[in-house]
Amino acid sequence: MAFSERVSRLKSSLIREILAAAQHPQVMSFAGGLPAESMLPKVEWADMPVSLGQYGMSEGEPALREALAADARALGIACDASQVMVVSGSQQTLDLAAKLYIDKGTEILLEAPTYLAALQIFQLFGADCITVPLQAEGPDLVAMRQRLEQHRPAFAYLIPTFQNPSAVRYSQASRDAVAALLDEFGVTLIEDEPYRELSFDGGSARPIVSGLKTASWI
Template identity: 70%
Template sequence: MAFSERVSRLKSSLIRDILAAAQRPEVMSFAGGLPAERCLPAVDWSQLPAGLGQYGMSEGEPALREAIAAQARDYGLDCTADQVLVTTGSQQALDLIAKLYLDVGTPVLVEGPTYLAALQSFQFFGADCLEVSLTPEGLDLDALRLRLQERRPAFAYLIPTFQNPSGVRYSTANRAAVAALLDEFGVTLVEDEPYRELSYDGAPARPLCAQLQRSAWIHTGSLSKTLLPGLRVGYLIASPELLKPLRALKQAADLHTCRMSQWQVLQWLGSERYGRHLQEVRAFYRERRDGFAEALTRHFSELADWQIPQGGLFFWLQLKTPLDTRTLLDAALAQDVAFMPGEPFFAEPDRHPGLLRLNFSHVLPERLDTGLARLADVIRDATPTYKEL
């Protein structure tokens, strides 16, 4: 069986295996990034126009593109509907971006850690992913400058708002400095903001793309975290010079995104009802986050360090005694607990042991203590320091 060379880089997805294991109802899963069932709104299809059955435009429905552009302008990103491309989930935006830029060996600048599925998609297309470390304030600016002086990446892939997995929110000063550096070196920015609306402590900052003077940019977003992931509606907004090839790539990928889904999203985006829904979702997740933080303090204070995320769906734990957290998975699953090891979120996994990502939105509060206590026990059992005590 002769597959393409790139298939040799197609990783059997760890996420996929973990999520499959976490399907068992008895499993307490801290692994995924699924919205809580309680946060999925009931939607009404009764007004769906009949005309949407026909083929649609590759760019997306004009009215939805307008609404997405209007929302982006509210965020502070100056753009028109022409610059919007509706995608089949924001995952598809990553696929289109990879096709647009990547040959084998093309350098791409990524955060360390970064979103696992983006890393996998870029590496699948042959990218050489150059990591720049995150600090609690955003990107490590000295490291960023050094990286850019060494090699010119095809683009920088950044998640400045409630970064996945770390939860980091780039500060205002850090955003300005990163934008200036990307402009200085003429590096294209891909800014991924799926968690932007899941903000629990004040409004999110202006997109980094909006602060560029010179570099090309692609801003991506999703309705999966705030509305319904099953609709598969995401989008990208790009600087004008990128639109023509991106549209052709979208057409080649799936012609266009489901028009009924696009219509449904349009019923929400920018509406008062959507505003109320977002308020409720934020309040719900804020409470879950705070409860999770308290439970973490009870069970993990001696084991790990963490920051309280101001948005998104994850805590990012650094073990005090680093060990390869991938080796903990089987023991955790045997105790009906699932989590995401931290190593795969790095371009060089083996250099970053001792981190793990815990989702706080999914496990019911009444099962939280049981789940975290079991996970803490699994970590203690695997840690030499504790074994010796």
Template identity: 90%
Template sequence: MRSIVISVNQFDVFPFLSASGDPMPFSERVTRLKSSLIREILAAAQRPEMMSFAGGLPAEAMLPKSEWADMPRSIGQYGMSEGEPQLREALAAQARALGIDCDASQVMIVSGSQQTLDLAAKLYIDKGTEILLEAPTYLAALQIFQLFGADCLTVPLLAEGPDLNALRQRLEQHSPSFAYLIPTFQNPSAVRYSETARDAVAALLDEFGVTLIEDEPYRELTFDGGSARPIVSRLKKASWIYTGTVSKTLMPGLRVGYLIATPDLFPHLLKLKQSADLHTNRVGQWQALQWIGSEHYEQHLLELRSFYRTRRDAFEAALQRHFADLAEWNSPQGGLFFWLTLKHKIDTRTLLDSALAQNVAFMPGEPFFADPDANPGYLRLNFSHIDPERLDEGLKRLAAVIRHTQLSQAA
């Protein structure tokens, strides 16, 4: 069996040296560039024998069948930087149905919602810029904000949303350029903010004049039918950027995401996009437009929710069998992840090599925190993608790795 070794230390800053050993003439920003932990793990997870709980991959069985015969030849040509007008209209209508006051002129199509975060970082962040984040938060957002040199202020995430006392304290003591929040089935924790928390967050951001970047990739993946208006729809004064994607509901391969922004921000974001890639995949946009707002899309969402609800239930049953003595968790009411807190804290990054040797991949929880070394003992496990027939064995092996490591460290 080919071994894969992933060291905790290899995710430190790269040594940027030329072939002769001299420093490379790169930008100061690049000195903060770190290797992506999830990229390394997902590369290992491509092995056919690997049982992976690592990435947030949709189930391939639920990727919808795509039809291309009616696509106009003109779609192969360059398009508008803002995106296809019809798709922007459809997304604006969808947002208004959620209570967001907007029109199509505020909608921009991006190459997956990750590009929204890149544009926002370019718009706001210089070295030392203060920003506000949940703890834990989305790993790829944290990476890009830190790459641009942000000083990340964090607020603990509770069962109903952020710690509001801590949030007010942060806002009173600092002047963050923006707050980045994921209020609906948060990645990695799966927390869904309550209505009360959403109102309180909006009121605080308005009071202190802090821009909100609201990220909602999992909104449609609800298993209990519950929903809540986005926080941006509750803001009265603060500027905002709202971002979403079709990657979790249609096909990630389309690379179609979107942002909606207040008029004071949109022109600047558009100029930044034009300097980055000029255009977004028109073929992917055309395919997305065949679904958004249609009856067959609504039917697809119903089937998707039922499918993932079944997978969540099977996953939780297997967790009860193998992890009841090792960890605590809440049953996610939507999204694609379980967030586990180990009862006996260890740095879960130290488990990777042993788990991969057992053909099990998972995401350690520490990198989802701005200060990973101060937050040991968490795991993010994806339940959407693994073959159900391999689920039990995969969790059994992962639990065995944790028990062995805990015993070794206690000895």
């Protein structure tokens, strides 16, 4: 049996190993986004509509998509339900984005360091990863401009709020500057924002996407 050329780049999942280690009763893992079981909502399945057990629209239920679009609009993002796709998690989004944008040798722009599982997906599809170092309030903007002048990345993948793994949170000024650079060079932004609601000091700055004028985004 002949496997695809892509399989030669397949690596063992370190995320899977992290989650496996967290199953041990004596381990309290801070390596993964694992909420305490006591904090998870209790669901009364008897009260759920029977339709939940049936297949629905592949892009997600209309009411949920509209609610998500409303949340995006509250953050200053021009968004309606037709732009929303409900997925099983961030990994599915990253896989779909990689399929959409990446051929072998495609250049993409990442923070250094960046989310390990995203890096593994992008490399599996054959991406050539161009990196920008992080500083206290966001990426090194001088280095970012240099990378954009010297390369033509298909997209920039950024985690501006409590960045994984550095925990850096971009300032508003940094977000505005990044948006301006992406507009200037016409580079698509994939903005990963899983931790926005975990702020305990009055909230985070607006998403970078809300400051884009011409660049496309996910």
